[in-house]
Amino acid sequence: MAKVKKPRRPQAETPKGFRDYFGHEVTARNGMLRAISKVYELYGFDPLETSGVETVEALGKFLPDVDRPNEGVFAWEEDGDWLALRYDLTAPLARVAAQYRNDLPSPYRRYAMGPVWRNEKPGPGRFRQFYQCDADTVGAPSVAADAEICAMLCDTLEAVGIERGDYIVRINNRKVLNGVMEVVGLAGDDKEAERGIVLRAIDKLDRLGVEGVRALLGAGREDESGDFTKGAGLNESQTETVLGFVNAGGTTHAQTMHTLYTLVADSATGTEGVKELETIAELLAAQGYDPDRAVIDPSVVRGLGYYTGPVYEAELTFEVKDEKGRVRKFGSVAGGGRYDDLVKRFTGQAVPATGVSIGVDRLLAALSAKGRIAAQGAGPVIVTVMDRDRMSDYQAMVGELRAAGIRAEVYLGNPKNFGNQLKYADKRHAPIAIIQGGDEAESGVVQIKDLILGAKIAESASLEEWKSQPAQREVARGDLVAEVRAMLNSQAE
């Protein structure tokens, strides 16, 4: 008889570019999402949860962001239909707004939070599944809707624990840029390539500085390696106009507006855009959102190619060290803007929409950096098993603790080796272990062991301290819950 070949064992591996979240990582994110949704609800937004799967047709196969035109989605064929995992929460919103347009209230104000998937090359800190948390108003033509989202963004950041002064919401407007393009003669359909070069040049301001951008707006730029990037071919006056736009952020709001109005005076679109910015700034100021929190800033260009009107971005301004130890500002954690064309794909009718997306993982990282998220959640009180025949007694103890709202469990591994039980308690970050052997049961007592204090003593304390504050105490069985609670309180001090 032929020998049957034993099948190879499957690999236990997270797929490439995906990751697992354990314990406190999950709790911290859920807590943050809850805090965000509370603000969104307060502002009148209603939750919407679509499924992770959409038809490729409804989704559009590629990301709409021009900065990344070729990045894909996870897609597959199913009985002749092409399905795909959503790559953001905006595309499903556009589908919903079109599909239910006769039933939804108008404006439709919804928030959504959940995972999205990108078929991108994974990198350090870049995953193929991550969370987004969006709020959008569909069907509101007024820039009051944009102003409101900016105000809400400020409130949201403060609600999750970013202090005032540690963030700034910057606001710009695509229409002003369009006006600048008109003024410098790049408005025509035949100038798309040049407009693209200008947009990409502006986007590099942070990295290349004004002179680098100036070169890219003109003839071109050679980098350190000797590589040459072709420029937009603007003359000096055109270049100054574009740079004037980017650098229009003045010391006062009035000054910024004046500079912008002057720059685009010859463009109706541009003037309309500046007017919108002015209205937004007035609405925000009237509600107490001053330029130290929300400011008009023409140097914001992220998404300018994607959005059709106001754009906004939340930046965290405190400093952190990057992976190479260099001090830098934390940077952007949320962005959004007005996009009036998304629903049109389905219905042929333009529907004005504006909204924001918070990068959940970035914001979590920021809160960690600010010490707003505990590194570790509280583990359960562990009731150890000295005598496996008295499991009922131990279960009764955890039953009492849980009834008092105290997180607790009996050790459920093989109880033979007591050292393993304490090692387990340690791995679970248990604050307290309960021990009751046969003698103690007969005398009606239990030992409660303060594992936090025990660890401190083991680390550093002198013999005197150990004696004056023993990490293990014998208490009456009837006092178990009260004594555990007292010990937990003293640990929290």
Place this chain on the structure above:
Amino acid sequence: MAKVKKPRRPQAETPKGFRDYFGHEVTARNGMLRAISKVYELYGFDPLETSGVETVEALGKFLPDVDRPNEGVFAWEEDGDWLALRYDLTAPLARVAAQYRNDLPSPYRRYAMGPVWRNEKPGPGRFRQFYQCDADTVGAPSVAADAEICAMLCDTLEAVGIERGDYIVRINNRKVLNGVMEVVGLAGDDKEAERGIVLRAIDKLDRLGVEGVRALLGAGREDESGDFTKGAGLNESQTETVLGFVNAGGTTHAQTMHTLYTLVADSATGTEGVKELETIAELLAAQGYDPDRAVIDPSVVRGLGYYTGPVYEAELTFEVKDEKGRVRKFGSVAGGGRYDDLVKRFTGQAVPATGVSIGVDRLLAALSAKGRIAAQGAGPVIVTVMDRDRMSDYQAMVGELRAAGIRAEVYLGNPKNFGNQLKYADKRHAPIAIIQGGDEAESGVVQIKDLILGAKIAESASLEEWKSQPAQREVARGDLVAEVRAMLNSQAE
């Protein structure tokens, strides 16, 4: 020049078998998941969140449940790797338990909640994405772990709003069934087909009754349509033994144990299984989980083919009307058991594990049926726009309301038609509308309109009531927040 064909507009449609969840549907589910996770945490379980995507290799391509061997998963090839959407939360747990086995505490106690995907034919109420909510203990050989999960299941159901008396957790053991198979001579490798027929026959007890099952255990059964189902071919004595097992649930726990011990006296496995059930019952009774909440019931066969030891199922016992108007018990909302082989796929080593999965949507439906979930969440207070130049004033009103914790928004659609604003308020289930025209602004007052009372009056009230309790009142602008709060309180009464 050839005319460019205009591309067809994409369809705005949820993919077949998927659905969207709006507003209160999302809030209600999140609230329930939060209540469940609170109990799981109290019991010492830690959250784990894996991604929706796994390798097909890690997942296994098909559902492990023998009752549904051919149902598929959503899978696709990606750069030579096959990826798939997870079909449950147990397979990813097995992968995690194997992948991190040197780092995780042992036992590893985790809970997980999130969507899973099944590539099944959609049907009424059957969707291709749905939520599960699991808790498992990996690495605990003792049935104390099973008993604990059953206790936790009782606590969880009560925590979400199912009253004691409206549910029962039924517990059985695969080993007892294996013992029965041994006793009737169906234990051998060559009897797998017969064992399958016996399992499926038992599973039909509810539908076919004892006589139907008896026929299927014997020669076979002809149904009403004349179709013949081949039986397991057991003789009368074998059949009686199997039926004796299924019907062993006695009026007392002691009686059930006695019947089971007698039935499987000749099988070591069976005797061990009965002993395990006895231990579980004792542990539960010691903690006050009496047979009116958690009971040993050998008629539970769901999952018996999949699990390797104790199995348990939570059934809701109150009656509801089905889609045809017939009164029936609500039925199962959660199930689980012990599966000692899942991690073995990866490591070659058997790891004892036991856990439960709650059917989130079923449980939500049950809570709705019991009136535990409001049909509708509270809408925001709507500040209407009478004069679009005074947007700042209206924004200031919602700002004050929000600062007082009251959900509120300004109408952000086109304000021209005031009727549309009130229609919007109605669609949003707004409790109150605020109105302030130019005259009112000058006099320093606002109108607050009680939309709940207004709707009631419109429906039924007499003219006298209308006069004595007007649905709209003029209040001083400075009293806005206080008056709105008072009106909300009176609505809540």
